[in-house]
Amino acid sequence: WKPDGISATNYTLPLVYEMETKDYGRVTVRFDCEIQAYNNPAFGMFIDVYYTIISRENGNLSAKHEFLGGGVNYDMQAFADTVWDLVEGELKSAYDLAWGNSANEVADWLFDDTVKKILNDKKTTFKDEVWKLCTWPTKNVVNKCPTNVYVYDESNNLCGAIEDDLVTKTNENFGLYVEGDTKYIIELEDGYTVKYVATDNGTMDVIVMEYAGYETPMRQIEHLNVPLTVTSYYTQSISDTVKPQVETYALVSESQTVLPANKEKNLLQLTPAEDDTEMQNTFTVTFDTNGGTISGSTTLTTDTDGKLVRLPSAHRSGYTFAGWFTAAYDGVQITTNHVFTSDTTVYAHWTKNSGGSSGGSSSDGNSSGGGSSSASYSITTGNFAHGSVSVSPKSASKGTKVTITAT
Numbered sequence: 001w002k003p004d005g006i007s008a009t010n011y012t013l014p015l016v017y018e019m020e021t022k023d024y025g026r027v028t029v030r031f032d033c034e035i036q037a038y039n040n041p042a043f044g045m046f047i048d049v050y051y052t053i054i055s056r057e058n059g060n061l062s063a064k065h066e067f068l069g070g071g072v073n074y075d076m077q078a079f080a081d082t083v084w085d086l087v088e089g090e091l092k093s094a095y096d097l098a099w100g101n102s103a104n105e106v107a108d109w110l111f112d113d114t115v116k117k118i119l120n121d122k123k124t125t126f127k128d129e130v131w132k133l134c135t136w137p138t139k140n141v142v143n144k145c146p147t148n149v150y151v152y153d154e155s156n157n158l159c160g161a162i163e164d165d166l167v168t169k170t171n172e173n174f175g176l177y178v179e180g181d182t183k184y185i186i187e188l189e190d191g192y193t194v195k196y197v198a199t200d201n202g203t204m205d206v207i208v209m210e211y212a213g214y215e216t217p218m219r220q221i222e223h224l225n226v227p228l229t230v231t232s233y234y235t236q237s238i239s240d241t242v243k244p245q246v247e248t249y250a251l252v253s254e255s256q257t258v259l260p261a262n263k264e265k266n267l268l269q270l271t272p273a274e275d276d277t278e279m280q281n282t283f284t285v286t287f288d289t290n291g292g293t294i295s296g297s298t299t300l301t302t303d304t305d306g307k308l309v310r311l312p313s314a315h316r317s318g319y320t321f322a323g324w325f326t327a328a329y330d331g332v333q334i335t336t337n338h339v340f341t342s343d344t345t346v347y348a349h350w351t352k353n354s355g356g357s358s359g360g361s362s363s364d365g366n367s368s369g370g371g372s373s374s375a376s377y378s379i380t381t382g383n384f385a386h387g388s389v390s391v392s393p394k395s396a397s398k399g400t401k402v403t404i405t406a407t
Contacts, residue, residue: 009037016054025057031068046070140211141185141194141238145204145228149183150195151176159192160185164199191240196251198228206236208249220265221249234259281306283340290328290348292316306339319350329394352400 013033021027034048049068143149151160151171160176161169162183167176175186185194196204206223226234234251251259283302287294295313302308311334314321324346325331334346379391379402392403 011035011037021056027056028054030054140209141188141236142207142209143183143185143196143204144181144207145196145198145226146181146200146202147183147196147198147204147228149176149185150197151185151188152193152195154191156193188238189240192238194236194238195233196236197233198230200228201230202228204228206251208236208238210243219243220263221246221261222263222265223249223251223259224262226251226259284343285340286343286345287312287314287324288328288345288347289314289316290350292319292321292348292350302340306341308336308338308340311336314348316348316350319352322349322351325349349395354399 011034013035015031015033016028017031018026018028030052032050032052034050036046048070050065051068052065148164149162150158151174153159158169160171160174161167162176162178165178165181165183167178170176173190174188174192175184177184177186196206198204203225204223206226208221210218210220233254236251237248239248246261246264249261253259282304283306285300285302285308287298287300289298292314293316295315297312300308300310300312311324314324324334325348326334326344326346328347329349331347333349379394379396388407390405390407392405393400396402
C-alpha cells in the first residue's frame, strides 16, 4: 500500500575502486548501490550495497559477489509533519467516537444555565472547549511582502498591528515580530481576521502553519505570489478550530474576490481501516445438560475466531452422553471445530443404557462410558390433509416412552 500520488524510482549506481593491498596487490572492486527513491520527501531513500571483486594481481583471492549492507536517508521534518497529520486526524476521530459526541449531554447534566449561556454567547460547545484543552491548537501566520498587517478580533476590534515593518500594536494573547520584510503573527489561539494592506506594487506570500500544542506542526496552508497594488488589501479568517476546511483560509480582496490557497501541505491521506469488529467478537456458549449434570461452569467463551478450545464433560445416571447439539432433540452436533457467530445455547443428548449401567462423556463431545447402550432413533411424522401429528421426544432409544399427539 502507498497513498495516491506517491511513486518510487529504482536504479543502480555502480562505483568501481582500485585498492593496493599487501597480500593481493592491486584489487579492483565494484560496489553496486541499489537505490529506491520516492517523489515525496516524507518517504526515505533506501539503499542496498553489494560488492563484486573483479580482479587482483596475485594470491588466491576468489571472485565474490556479496551483500555489504544497507542504509536509509530521509527528511526528518517531513517525517514529523506526516506523523502529526496522522495523529491529529486519528485522535480527533477517536475523541468524537469515544466521548466527544456525548460531551454536550454531560455538560447539560453538570452545568447550570449560567455556564451554558456563556458557552452559547461564545458560540462554542463544551465538546469543542474540551478538545481545545486536549490539543491547544494555535496558528502562526507568515507574511512575505510589502504590506502593513492588522489583526482584528471576533468583535472587529483592532488588537495587533505591524506598520512599515515595525510592530505598532502588541497583544498579550499572541505575538508579532518582523524579520527583514517578513512579518510573523504567532500563537493565534482564538478566532481572528488578518488584514494585509499593500504599501507597494508587487506580490505577497501568506503562509499559515497550524500547530497542536506548543511546537507540534500539523498542517501548512500557502498563498503564493498574490498580486498587490498600492493601497489594495486582502482579509483572511483564522479559525480557532482544529484543522478547519482549507477554504476557511481563503484571501478575500477589497472587491470581494476570493483567492483559494495554492497549496495544502498534507503529506498523507488517511484511509479508514476495514471494520474487523465481527472477526474480533467473542461469544458465550451456554450448556444445557438436558437432565444431566456438568463438571464446572455451564458457560464458556469462544476465541475471536468463534471456536471453543474445549467442550465440558457431562454425566447422567443410567445414560451415556452422546454429545452437545444445537437443539434439545435432533439438531447438529457441536465439536471444537464449530464456529459460533452469536451467543448460543447447546444441549446434551443422551442414550439410555441397558442393564442399568451409567455413563459419562469426554471433553471433546464424543460419547464414552461403561455398559452397552441402545441406539437412538429419530421419530418423524408425515403431512396430513385433515390435521397434524406431533411426537415428543423426536429422538428416542429402545424402551423410551414416546408421546404422539393428533390434532
